[in-house]
Amino acid sequence: MTPTRVECRGLTVKYGDLVAVDSIDLEVAAGEVFGLLGPNGAGKTSVIRALTTIIEPAAGTANVAGAALSDQRVIRQRIGVLPESSGYPSAQTGLSYLRFYGELFGLSRAEASDRAAELLDQLGLGHTQQRISHYSRGMRQRLGLCRAMINRPDVLFLDEPTLGLDPAGKEEVVRHLADIAVHDGTTVVLCTHLLDEVERACDRVAIMAAGKLLTTGTVDDVIDASDVPRSSRLRVHSDDIAAAHDVLGRLDCVDGIRFDNARPGDLDLQLAPHAVPPASARVLAAIIDAGIEIRAFETDRASLNDAFLALTAPGAPT
């Protein structure tokens, strides 16, 4: 059984009277890439700060990298953190900056230099003697990732790690995170607004809004939980289009039917997400029973983005 690296029960964070995080439960396993999603002000950063010992929760318990929240130094020794609004000392070089952090984590100066050089290479920053003031935003972000990984952490907390990176850079970082999760068994907790990254990189996700945890599970679980209708496209002979429309209009699992004016034989369908048997199977069965020839049938999985918008929309059920 895979050990749990991050676990919290009833975690609550308050700033005065404001409840930023309202009694959430989370579990993240070793080697898992876990996405923590939510609109601005959802409480994601507060969760990260509570789990990384920066702020003290008002209630609840948590265990991070095998240590209770009260063992702050043990947790800090075993985690790596890239905060959302991370600043950098502009007068230093990337190497001296990382070496400093390596030493803070107990490495000797020589070990810290070696580890820093290794990470700079891995993240494509090379052995540059450039001062950080000459780094681009993307380079700084990658330097922050290097810093977060300087101690070979058991758990890596990353708040918007691809901020400021170009598409190739984003791809590289996402691939790198997946690699360290698989090869080093590092647990990655990722906060981001970029949902396509999450779909590609995360084993499981949690969606937060207004301090509450709305849902958690695999990307498919979350999409299912969101009740977002699935889109499908049925292509029949243009002479059969009216008959197909009639047949499908009688099915309760079809929420919407639209003619495609550009393609006279196509119908765009909105299918109910939780129909039993599945809506796509009932659509096909009904068309075949009616003796209509099917020329093509495609279903599009709802995206995480659709699910996210549906779950976090004002007035959405919590």
Place this chain on the structure above:
Amino acid sequence: MTSTTAHHTRPGWSIVARQELSELWGSTRGSGVLLGFSVLLAALSYLVSADAGINLLDARESVGVIVQTAIALGALTALVISSDAISGERERGTLESLLVTPLHRRDLVIGKLIAATSMWVAAIVVSLPFVAVLARGPGVAFDAVIVLVVAGSLVAAALTAFGLAISSLAMSNRVSLASAISIMLLLAAPSRLPGVTANGVLGSILIKLNPVSAGLKLANDVLVGQQGWSNHWTLLISPAVAAVLSTVVAIQLSRRIELGDSR
């Protein structure tokens, strides 16, 4: 588990101190402030030596002016550097990354204190040639160096630690700097009291209790008044007490260092 195990080869404060020193002196921040200090001291030295040339000020008076100015300005520069130490990290967004390392917050403060104190040490070094030139003799120069090193260092240590304590609490750099400089000016004010008031009982107590005015008065009495150390060592009490107290308070307040942008 893959994480690095803690086996600090060096104490956390020394790692921070080295990094801070390289940042302070490797950039224009430290050297710029020191250059400003040197220019002011050079201008003042020129003025007092010109006065000495027409016998308005003798060597002791000239050195006294320079030493008092060096103490006040040197301590002020150390105060400015230290009052940026934590609030500056907070404002530049670098504090959170430090707070999530195993580094004790106490070590963070001690390391920064050492780095900020280096500004005073540099101020002493810069002041020595001016003292040597103006003293025109080993006796005055020796007294001046002792006053600088003993009284000046105590005043500077008190103000540096005080600036750091404010910096730990202040949520912005501006607040930290403004508070530190305002208090420095308040502390320096009694040394500007008119003679009658300063020589009265209340004035004398006020000056002795205040670490900055006590240090400046000691410099004046020993260098200009030629009154010897034995009569005036009590003027070192308040700078010494202030140095110890401020350092303890700054270290204690390290526990209360927060990010300050709660959301």
